[in-house]
Amino acid sequence: MGNYPSALQQCIDTVGNGRSGFAAYPSNPFYQISWTKPYNLDVRVTPAAVVRPQTAEDISGIIQCATVNNVKVQAKSGGHSYANYGLGGDSGAVAIDLVNFQHFNMDKTTWQATIGAGFRLGEVTKRLHGAGGRAIAHGVCPDVGIGGHATIGGLGPMSRMWGSCLDHVIEVEVVTADGKIQRANDNKNSDLFWALKGAAASFGVITEFVVRTHSEPANVVQYSYSLNFGTQAEMASYYSAWQDLISNPGLDRRFGSLFIMMPLGAIITGTFYGTDDEYHASGIPAYLPKSDNQVVANDWLGSITHDGENEALYLSNLPNPFYSKSIGFKREDMISREGIKKLFSWVDKQDKGTLLWAIIFDAAGxxxxxxxxxxxxxxxxxxxxxxxxxxxxxxxxxxxKKFLTGFHNQVLSVAPTGTFGTYAGYVDPALTDGQEQYWGPNLAQLQNTKLRWDPLDIFHNPQSVRPIAS
Structure with missing residues (x-):
């Protein structure tokens, strides 16, 4: 009896109408390697099906199949969820892989771009560049999918200048829980559009984005400084100076920066969207360590490549078993100099259990x-x-895991009381209050919107928004 296809499989195969490469199931050979492709190998999940639709109508049919069979649904774009939420997060969901949604168009009157939800960020950068030297804010890992990135936030070095990636989205096409193909923007289905810009995995499957774009910066200055072969306690004074820089309310918005703790030292990076003269006139270099060959000037594409290479130094794009923690800081949450010394000295005394670790502090605001x-x-x-x-x-x-959990607890102990909340792009399945941490004061409105658009909680992962009790 086990060889017979389930009702779910029969339904999905009917939607596919015999197309090759449309769907796969746990019984298929190489299912995990060729179809599931989990990003975090420490989070084991087996979807009931992985489907690669070609049209919004396909997605509508798949959602209806899942609903009839009481199965949850999640969309997968790049698949870089830290907890494999694009695969459902728990076993037994239907994962809708958007890899085939690769359409792109630039309206050269409005300079608004239409971008398919299956694109990776590296390709988005190239397409926008080729369509008139245009750009949007986004992260620098080239293989991250825009489908999740532009709906959960989308932070990167240009976000201080232009806002988050989702702040560029002015309209989407989305398939909702009832199987309808909808347009959503500030005027049409505005409550849904509001929810999609920050929590889309709980509300639908977006097939395309319409985004406003900017002219590429003509000049980019990039700074990189390595502090090698030292204890973390020796890095504390550098971090204090860097924190003073990025917490300055008058910091030039054209500047984005990272401070990265790593084995045997640290790295400070900076990206300034302007000329070298403007960079020095900003006063920023005074806060950064001096070194020969520390600044490189790039064009826009070169700067994206350079930032991507820096990111690859501490987080591989390849699937790995990994663990992660995070938190966000308001201006009043900055750690004191004594707290920084205590925190960095604590790191030196710990057994990390691995040489492959990094702790990244990323300027926002x-x-x-x-x-x-x-x-x-x-x-x-x-x-x-x-x-x-x-x-x-x-x-x-x-x-x-004990080291990184301990570090997180140390951060909370030295930060001002009340430091709370983290970005859902750094999803942490260990959080028992994930929804409150991710969406804070917006959670109640999200729960009400969920009740209207997805009362059966079809779009579900372990930490997604739940419909408020009616």
Whole structure:
């Protein structure tokens, strides 16, 4: 009896109408390797089906199949969820892989671009560049999918200047829980559009984005400084100076920066969207360590490539077993100098369980905070800094998890009381209050919107928005 297809499989295969490469199931050979492709190998999940639709109508049919069979649904774009939420997060969901949604168009009158939800960020950058030297704010990892990135937030080095990636989205096509193919913007289905800009995995499957674009910056200055072969305690004074820089309310918005703790030292990076003269006139170099060959000038595409290479130094794009923690800081949450010394000295004394670890402090704020806290579902407009930690192991050890959990607890102990909340792009399945951490004061409105658009909770992962009790 086990060889007979389930009702769910029969329904999905009917939608596919015999097309090759349309869907696969756990019984298929190489299902995990060729179809599921989990990003975090420490989070084991087996979807009931992985489907690669070609049209919004296909997606509508798949959602209806899942609903009839009481199965949850999640969309997968790049598949870089830290907890494999694009695969459902728990076993037994239908994963809708958007890889075939690769259409692109630029309206050269409005300079608005239509971008398919299956694109990766590296390709988005190239397409926008080729369509008139245009750009949007986004992260620098080239293989991250825009489908999740532009709906959960989308933070990157240009976000202080232009806002988050989702702040560029002016309209979407989305398939909702009832199987309808909808357009959503500020005027049509505006409550849904609000929710999609920060929590889309809980509300539908977006097939395309319409985004406003900018002219590419003509000049980019990039700074990189490595502090090698030292203890973390020796890095504390450098971090204090860097924190003073990025927490300055008058910091030039054209500047984005990272401070990265790593084995044997740290790295400070900076990206300034302007000329070298403007960079020095900003006063920023005075806060950064001096070194020969520390600044490189790039064009726009070169700067994106350079930032992507820096990111690859501490978080591989390849699937790995890894563990991660994070939190966001408001301006009043900055850690004191004594607290920084205590925190960095604590790191030196720990057994990390791996040599593959990094702790990244990432400057935010600027234009991100120009939008009201409830202007979109994204609820971290008041944050000027995020930290994220990563530990990779083959296998991942309990020592590594204990180290990163301990670091997180140390951060909370030295930060001002009340420091709370983290970006859903750094999803943490260990959080028992994930919804409150991710969406904060916007959660109640999201729960009400969920009740209207997805009362049966079809679009579900372990930490997605739930419909408020009617």
């Amino acid at each position: 600027g234009a991100i905070g120009d939008v009201a806290m409830n202007g979109t579902a994204f609820a971290h407009r008041d944050k000027i800094l995020f930290y994220q930690s990563y530990g990779i192991g083959f296998p991942l050890s309990d020592k590594t």
